[in-house]
Structures are given as structure tokens and as C-alpha cells.
Amino acid sequence: MFKLATKEMGFSKVKYGLIGLILFLIASLVLIVSGLARGLSNDNIAALETMTVDDFYVSEDSENVLDQSGFLLEDLIAEVERGQGWEPLITQSLRLDHAENESKLAVTLIPVLPSDQLYPGVIEGEDLQANDQLNVVIDQTMKADGVSIGDTLHAEDLELYFTVIGFTENQTYRHAPVIYMSEEAFYVEEISPHKVANAVVLTESNEEVRKTISATLADGVWVNRSDIVDAVPGHSSEQMSLNMMIFFLIVISVFVLGAFFYILTIQKLNQFGVLKAIGAKNKFLIGTTLLQVCILTIISLTLAVLFTWFTSTILPEGMPFDFNLLNIAIYTGLMLIVSLLGALISSRRIIKVDPQQAMGRAE
Amino acid sequence: MRYPLETKQLTKRFKDGDDTIEVLNAVDFQLEQGSFTAVVGPSGSGKSTFLSIVGALLSADEGQLIVDGKDISTMKDQQLSDVRLKSMGFIFQSANLIPYLTVKDQLQLVATLNKQTKKQSLEKIKAMLDDVGLSHRINHYPHQLSGGEKQRVAIARAFINDPAVILADEPTANLDEERSKEIVALIKQEVKANNKAAIMVTHDESLLTYCDHVYEMDHGHLKQR
Numbered sequence: 091m092f093k094l095a096t097k098e099m100g101f102s103k104v105k106y107g108l109i110g111l112i113l114f115l116i117a118s119l120v121l122i123v124s125g126l127a128r129g130l131s132n133d134n135i136a137a138l139e140t141m142t143v144d145d146f147y148v149s150e151d152s153e154n155v156l157d158q159s160g161f162l163l164e165d166l167i168a169e170v171e172r173g174q175g176w177e178p179l180i181t182q183s184l185r186l187d188h189a190e191n192e193s194k195l196a197v198t199l200i201p202v203l204p205s206d207q208l209y210p211g212v213i214e215g216e217d218l219q220a221n222d223q224l225n226v227v228i229d230q231t232m233k234a235d236g237v238s239i240g241d242t243l244h245a246e247d248l249e250l251y252f253t254v255i256g257f258t259e260n261q262t263y264r265h266a267p268v269i270y271m272s273e274e275a276f277y278v279e280e281i282s283p284h285k286v287a288n289a290v291v292l293t294e295s296n297e298e299v300r301k302t303i304s305a306t307l308a309d310g311v312w313v314n315r316s317d318i319v320d321a322v323p324g325h326s327s328e329q330m331s332l333n334m335m336i337f338f339l340i341v342i343s344v345f346v347l348g349a350f351f352y353i354l355t356i357q358k359l360n361q362f363g364v365l366k367a368i369g370a371k372n373k374f375l376i377g378t379t380l381l382q383v384c385i386l387t388i389i390s391l392t393l394a395v396l397f398t399w400f401t402s403t404i405l406p407e408g409m410p411f412d413f414n415l416l417n418i419a420i421y422t423g424l425m426l427i428v429s430l431l432g433a434l435i436s437s438r439r440i441i442k443v444d445p446q447q448a449m450g451r452a453e
Numbered sequence: 454m455r456y457p458l459e460t461k462q463l464t465k466r467f468k469d470g471d472d473t474i475e476v477l478n479a480v481d482f483q484l485e486q487g488s489f490t491a492v493v494g495p496s497g498s499g500k501s502t503f504l505s506i507v508g509a510l511l512s513a514d515e516g517q518l519i520v521d522g523k524d525i526s527t528m529k530d531q532q533l534s535d536v537r538l539k540s541m542g543f544i545f546q547s548a549n550l551i552p553y554l555t556v557k558d559q560l561q562l563v564a565t566l567n568k569q570t571k572k573q574s575l576e577k578i579k580a581m582l583d584d585v586g587l588s589h590r591i592n593h594y595p596h597q598l599s600g601g602e603k604q605r606v607a608i609a610r611a612f613i614n615d616p617a618v619i620l621a622d623e624p625t626a627n628l629d630e631e632r633s634k635e636i637v638a639l640i641k642q643e644v645k646a647n648n649k650a651a652i653m654v655t656h657d658e659s660l661l662t663y664c665d666h667v668y669e670m671d672h673g674h675l676k677q678r
């Protein structure tokens with residue numbers, strides 16, 4: 091069976107090569123689009139996704155959008171001390187001037203207690219300290235903008251200068267890198283004279299604290315992290331349109347591959363008739379056909395994965411692309427099933443071939 | 454006496470619009486071992502239909518088909534497929550070779566279908582190709598062969614599984630006179646050498662001299678001439 095399958099493919103190299111090429115192109119497109127979808131998603135919500143907290147208290151009328159939510163914290167601090175199970179979450183968009191190469195950078199500023207779990211820690215450089223120095227640790231994607239440790243970033247609106255002391259990873263939010271600074275340095279006259287926050291998060295599940303927060307801060311609701319993620323502007327619509335593309339690509343490939351394999355089968359009906367006449371069974375003929383499709387698909391998919399990997403290495407630095415093996419395994423598995431389904435459609439024709447047609451017929 | 458192939462009251466009808474035509478009408482026929490039988494008759498008289506039915510490619514409406522002493526008229530597709538594989542060798546009008554297989558692989562395929570190992574079959578394939586005079590074409594593809602050579606491969610393919618019965622439907626229709634005679638002589642030689650039984654349908658009266666018996670198909674009846 092295997093020998094017959096490979097012999098035929100070897101004999102009709104061009105025919106099978108073309109189908110393999112189409113398969114390769116479709117699979118590459120699926121993989122690259124899904125890599126982009128993941129990359130974009132990361133770019134938009136990674137900072138939220140990597141947070142280890144799950145309970146967010148936001149303003150009732152904010153529609154779960156952090157920027158539209160806000161609380162004054164003085165009353166709450168009077169009720170429950172800091173470090174007793176809750177943390178303020180503050181996100182503030184900033185435009186920074188990079189003195190070294192005169193570029194402007196859009197970032198999201200998140201002030202944290204360096205000892206708290208909202209602070210992700212550095213992968214390079216020094217960690218933040220709980221003091222009022224204007225030190226920041228920034229996401230490593232800013233390296234692509236030419237920022238390095240020791241550089242000074244100027245926030246013109248605030249008339250402040252920040253010093254970069256370390257890099258974090260996977261800390262991006264709303265397509266911009268996140269920069270972390272110490273809370274003590276944030277709640278000062280120049281930046282935020284009042285103790286405010288966009289949201290309050292529970293750092294441990296404590297019913298008592300939860301109730302106190304609800305009672306103290308008016309007009310708020312508790313939501314999950316996934317609600318906050320879904321409400322990040324652009325996230326749902328981006329993911330939806332990209333997933334839609336992937337979905338249609340896969341539907342299209344069912345039809346394209348189905349049609350190809352069908353034509354291939356139709357072309358060979360006479361041969362199948364002869365093979366049946368000399369004693370080959372349906373099982374053997376369908377097995378051979380499916381085996382061919384399997385071989386072709388596996389080769390094409392392997393090449394597509396290599397191509398996607400290659401693409402991910404030559405994409406420009408700032409381009410969000412996530413070459414994720416699990417993701418790729420899922421989509422290649424799906425493509426394999428899709429092409430086998432396409433081939434199965436034509437198996438019906440093989441079963442219906444009448445071996446008698448070989449007799450008394452001139453080709 | 455046991456025949457490699459025998460039919461009893463074999464009847465086949467086809468629908469032709471509202472009418473039914475009786476292509477085979479209660480055909481009684483015996484094929485003797487070691488004999489080369491020809492079937493002649495006008496076009497449309499049912500020769501191919503007869504050959505299809507005795508070759509287990511088509512089922513009869515009535516009557517019995519007995520192959521090697523076994524009644525196969527009630528068998529299912531799967532079993533018929535095995536009967537064809539083990540007991541029948543077919544030579545078609547056009548050689549009907551598989552385009553992407555070399556001469557050797559054409560024969561190998563049949564042997565593999567019959568669950569023979571490569572080692573067992575290779576010796577036999579070489580001997581068989583030697584018999585039909587194609588030793589020098591063993592690694593050629595069908596498109597590299599002449600019409601006569603293709604038909605020789607088809608003959609080798611029909612004999613390779615050591616079937617009891619060889620069925621040939623106009624095996625020389627695409628060949629010139631000289632080639633036709635060679636091919637039929639070759640079939641006869643193989644039939645005699647291996648003590649098989651063969652039926653050949655033909656239009657060419659000049660080929661009948663090679664045959665032991667000649668039957669004529671006439672309005673659904675098969676008569677010995």
C-alpha cells in the first residue's frame with residue numbers, strides 16, 4: 091500500500107507537488123495569521139494576562155474598561171490597611187521623550203509596591219526599591235526603540251525625568267510597553283497628590299476585605315480578570331477578525347483540498363476499475379489514497395511550520411508575532427484532519443467504481 | 454469431471470428503456486483444463502457480458518457459475534474480489550497497465566495483493582517476464598512500451614498469480630496482424646505450459662487456428678462450432 095502510494099507520487103511529481111504547494115501556502119497563511127493574532131493579543135493584554143490576581147473592583151459605569159474606572163482610596167485605607175489583601179491598580183498613559191535618540195515613546199505607567207505581587211520583577215538590570223526615586227523598570231520591547239539601562243526618559247506633561255534601571259518581559263498593555271515605578275514616587279505632589287486608583291484588586295481571597303471594599307467604595311462591581319481583558323479596547327474586535335480569517339481559511343481549505351482530491355480521484359477511476367478487476371479491494375484502494383494524502387499533508391505542513399518559523403525570525407523587531415508550539419500543533423493537527431476529510435469525500439467514488447468497466451472497453 | 458470453470462443455465466438481462474433484452478439465455482458451458490477456447494460473434498451479441506460474468510466482475514440474474522468446483526453465484530463483493538485475485542487472470546483489450554508502475558512493479562503489485570513476499574515473487578516475476586520475452590524491459594514504464602509489449606506485460610500479469618482461468622477480451626484488437634498472431638501464440642504457449650484454461654473473445658477469424666474449441670455467441674445462446 092505504502093509502496094504503491096509513494097510510487098505514484100514519485101511518478102506524478104508535478105501534480106502532487108502543486109497540490110502540496112497549495113496546501114503549504116494555506117497552512118503557512120493559517121499559521122502566520124494565528125501567530126499574529128497571538129502576538130497582537132499579547133501586545134494588547136500581556137500585562138493583564140500575567141497578573142496573578144483575579145478579582146477586580148471597578149466602577150459600575152466603566153463597562154470594565156480600566157481607563158474609565160476610578161476610585162479615591164483614602165476611606166478604604168482608613169478601613170483596611172495596605173498589604174492586608176488588596177492593592178490599587180493604576181494605569182496611566184504617558185508620552186516619554188527619549189533623550190538619547192530624541193524619539194517619543196507611548197507607554198503605560200503602572201505604579202506598584204515592589205514587594206507586591208502586581209510587580210513582575212526584572213529579567214535584566216535592578217529591581218525597583220520602595221523609595222521615592224524616579225526609577226523605572228520597563229518592558230524589554232523598548233530595547234527595539236533604543237532604550238537601555240541607565241537611560242533617562244523625560245515625561246514632558248509631568249516635567250519629570252525617569253531613570254531606567256531594569257527590563258521586564260511580557261509586560262505590554264494596549265499595544266504599548268508598560269513601565270513600572272515605585273508607588274511612593276507616584277503618590278507625590280507632581281504626579282498624583284491624591285491616593286487614587288483605576289481599580290482595586292484582591293491579592294488573596296478574603297471575604298471580609300471584599301465586603302469592606304464594596305461597602306467603602308461606592309458604585310463599584312466585582313469582575314474577573316477575563317472581563318477586564320475582554321474590555322481592553324480593540325482586544326475583542328482584533329481577535330474576532332483574526333479568528334474569523336483563520337476560520338474562513340480552514341473552511342476554504344476543506345473545499346479546495348476536497349476539490350483537488352476529488353479531481354485526482356475522478357482522473358483515476360479507470361485505474362481503480364482495473365485494480366478492482368484484478369482483485370484489489372476497496373480498503374486497499376482507499377487506504378492507498380488516504381496514505382498519499384497523509385504523506386503529502388505531513389510534508390507540506392512540516393515545510394509550512396519551518397516557513398512560519400523563518401518568517402518569525404525575519405519580521406521587524408516591533409512586529410508582534412508569537413511562534414507558539416502548542417498553537418502550531420493545534421492548527422497543523424486541524425489542517426491534517428481537514429485534508430483527510432477532503433480525501434474521504436472522494437472515497438465514496440472509489441467504492442462506487444464498477445470493476446466490470448475494465449472489460450470490453452477500449453481506453 | 455471437474456472443470457476449472459462451468460456455467461449452468463446462466464441468464465443475464467439488461468433494461469433497454471422499457472424493454473428488457475436477454476443478453477445471455479440459459480447458457481450451459483464447460484471449460485476444460487489445459488484448453489484454449491475462443492468465443493466469436495457479432496458486435497453486441499453479449500461476448501463481453503459473458504466474459505464479465507464468468508470472470509466474477511458482473512453477477513448473473515439466474516443460473517450458476519462454478520469455479521474450481523465452487524458455486525460462486527451467491528458470493529458477496531469481498532469474496533468475489535478474492536476469487537478474481539486467486540482464480541482469474543484478465544487480459545483486457547487495451548493492456549490497462551498502471552501508468553506509474555514499472556513492468557516489474559505491475560507484476561509485483563498483483564503478487565503483493567495476493568500476500569506474497571517480495572522474495573517469493575521476484576523469482577517468479579523474472580521467470581514470467583522471460584517467458585513473454587520482456588526481460589530487457591523490466592524497469593520500463595508503460596508509456597515507454599509498444600502496444601505489443603504492453604499486451605505481453607498484461608499476459609504476464611494475468612499468469613503471475615497462477616490462476617485456474619485466463620480470460621481475454623479482444624486482446625489483439627489494438628494490434629496489427631503480425632503482432633496479433635504473436636500475442637495469441639504466446640497466450641496459447643502459456644496456457645499449455647502451465648496447464649491452464651483460457652477463454653478468448655475475438656473478431657479475428659484468422660486467430661481461431663490457435664484455439665482448441667470455438668464457440669459462437671448468437672442471440673443469447675452460446676453454441677460450439
Ligand SMILES: Nc1ncnc2c1ncn2[C@@H]1O[C@H](COP(=O)(O)OP(=O)(O)OP(=O)(O)O)[C@@H](O)[C@H]1O
Pocket residue numbers: 450467468476494495496497498499500501502503
Ligand atoms: N450495463 C449495461 N446496461 C445495459 N445494457 C448493456 C450493458 N452492458 C451491455 N449491454 C448491452 O448488452 C449487449 C451485449 O453487450 P456486450 O458488450 O456483451 O457485447 P459484445 O458481444 O462484447 O460486443 P462487441 O463485440 O462490440 O464488444 C449490448 O446490446 C449492450 O448494449
Ligand SMILES: [Mg+2]
Pocket residue numbers: 450500501502622
Ligand atoms: Mg465486447
